[in-house]
Amino acid sequence: MSKKHKFLIVGGGAGGAILANILVANKEFDVTLINDTPNHYYWPQLLQIAFRGDYSNLYRPLGSLLAKGVNLLTDRVEKIDLGNRKVSLKSGSEVDYDYITIAPGITIDHEGIAGNEKLVLQFGDFYSTPENASKVYNVINNMNNGTFVISVGDPYHRCPPSPYEGILLADEVFRMRGVRENVRLVIAVPYPRPYPAESFNEIIEAVLKERGIEVMTFFTADSIDVEKKTITSLEGETISYDAAIVVPMHKGPKIEIKPEGVTNEDGLIVADKFTNQVSGYDDAFAIGDASTSANAKTGVTAHLQAKVVARRVMGFDAKNTGRTNCPTEIGFEMGTFVISDYEHPPAKLRPSVFNFIMKRLFADAYWDIVRHPEFWDPIFDVYFENTSPEILWKILG
Amino acid sequence: MSEEKKVIDARGLACPGPITNLTKAYRNAKNGDILEIWATDPGFKSDIKAWVERTKNELLDLKEEQDKIVAVIKITAKK
Numbered sequence: 001m002s003k004k005h006k007f008l009i010v011g012g013g014a015g016g017a018i019l020a021n022i023l024v025a026n027k028e029f030d031v032t033l034i035n036d037t038p039n040h041y042y043w044p045q046l047l048q049i050a051f052r053g054d055y056s057n058l059y060r061p062l063g064s065l066l067a068k069g070v071n072l073l074t075d076r077v078e079k080i081d082l083g084n085r086k087v088s089l090k091s092g093s094e095v096d097y098d099y100i101t102i103a104p105g106i107t108i109d110h111e112g113i114a115g116n117e118k119l120v121l122q123f124g125d126f127y128s129t130p131e132n133a134s135k136v137y138n139v140i141n142n143m144n145n146g147t148f149v150i151s152v153g154d155p156y157h158r159c160p161p162s163p164y165e166g167i168l169l170a171d172e173v174f175r176m177r178g179v180r181e182n183v184r185l186v187i188a189v190p191y192p193r194p195y196p197a198e199s200f201n202e203i204i205e206a207v208l209k210e211r212g213i214e215v216m217t218f219f220t221a222d223s224i225d226v227e228k229k230t231i232t233s234l235e236g237e238t239i240s241y242d243a244a245i246v247v248p249m250h251k252g253p254k255i256e257i258k259p260e261g262v263t264n265e266d267g268l269i270v271a272d273k274f275t276n277q278v279s280g281y282d283d284a285f286a287i288g289d290a291s292t293s294a295n296a297k298t299g300v301t302a303h304l305q306a307k308v309v310a311r312r313v314m315g316f317d318a319k320n321t322g323r324t325n326c327p328t329e330i331g332f333e334m335g336t337f338v339i340s341d342y343e344h345p346p347a348k349l350r351p352s353v354f355n356f357i358m359k360r361l362f363a364d365a366y367w368d369i370v371r372h373p374e375f376w377d378p379i380f381d382v383y384f385e386n387t388s389p390e391i392l393w394k395i396l397g
Numbered sequence: 398m399s400e401e402k403k404v405i406d407a408r409g410l411a412c413p414g415p416i417t418n419l420t421k422a423y424r425n426a427k428n429g430d431i432l433e434i435w436a437t438d439p440g441f442k443s444d445i446k447a448w449v450e451r452t453k454n455e456l457l458d459l460k461e462e463q464d465k466i467v468a469v470i471k472i473t474a475k476k
Contacts, residue, residue: 156417236453
């Protein structure tokens with residue numbers, strides 16, 4: 001019997017865990033997954049905590065999401081040496097590998113925008129921790145008048161539609177509380193239009209207008225003065241707030257990766273957008289939020305990339321299509337999806353109750369999707385094929 | 398520190414990918430720096446004109462080459 005390939009996965013988020021569960025079913029691979037916490041977090045739940053006070057779906061023990069046969073190490077990866085195929089851990093031990101996939105997710109950097117550390121202490125956010133999301137819930141449930149602002153500081157943040165979901169769910173809460181007419185809602189974005197992609201902007205801009213939400217374009221949050229309660233943009237404008245959330249800077253993982261040059265200026269791992277292969281290394285891949293190959297920082301992207309990596313190491317010429325499938329909740333039990341790929345901008349999928357239900361179904365099924373790719377992937381293959389951007393553009397125009 | 402010239406290769410990115418990449422570079426730029434952006438998205442030309450107008454920086458050149466649109470910006474309005 002030939003020797004098994006040692007396949008090491010750094011990071012047990014959606015991409016890492018799904019990849020482990022796919023690969024372990026193949027007898028060619030001895031799969032080890034290293035994660036720095038014993039739990040796996042479902043980050044979209046931060047939005048539900050912030051605006052609904054719903055903590056139900058936040059995390060599960062990572063071990064319960066991994067198939068039998070996956071070796072799980074709970075430890076912090078401190079160094080990855082691609083040249084010598086060696087990973088150094090905080091505990092002092094070293095792990096070698098034949099293949100590696102780097103999927104540790106991003107690091108939230110509040111300090112990257114001056115004043116954001118103080119701002120998040122006051123008003124929280126829905127990008128960093130459950131505690132900060134909980135602060136948002138307290139703010140919007142106690143604010144009775146004034147200006148509430150969501151301002152994007154880093155355009156490459158997790159979950160592209162999330163700032164819009166945030167301001168629209170805030171609108172829902174203020175309306176339900178009967179104070180909406182006393183609260184001015186503003187979303188400030190770095191783009192030339194409310195939503196970055198022109199096609200999907202047609203959908204979102206109409207919703208924001210209908211709900212009376214003000215938009216500031218070409219406004220990239222650069223500094224915050226918590227005494228004066230103002231946010232100043234890179235572009236030179238200033239907005240006043242009574243409560244505000246600034247989408248923080250997203251940086252690469254706090255892991256030393258050798259050789260230098262495989263990470264970009266933000267610390268993200270530079271990987272091919274089709275194969276996820278780290279430049280210059282046919283035994284190394286990077287997927288998910290920490291990889292430049294992810295065109296959207298979402299669990300769906302990491303999931304699809306995991307499938308591509310698995311198929312490539314099994315000898316198939318699989319490639320990322322750049323498919324996105326970002327559920328976008330707009331409040332009042334309505335939702336839509338941002339569906340695009342490398343060849344097609346987002347389709348103009350209008351909000352509906354059905355899309356809201358689909359979002360909730362995906363969220364409720366999430367843990368089983370991670371644990372059982374052998375069951376869910378054939379279903380998703382059919383879903384993705386029949387909701388491809390190409391088809392949606394033909395139907396929706 | 399002396400002025401720098403930086404090329405931002407945003408070819409293959411759909412709108413507003415080029416503007417998003419420009420925003421990232423603008424955060425680290427200083428007055429006097431030159432930013433040259435390469436893009437293939439046709440919407441980039443109107444977006445970059447609007448960005449320059451809003452930010453009060455200087456558009457030195459905007460041209461269509463065989464395989465790309467090139468915009469050259471001098472940073473003059475950084476606070």
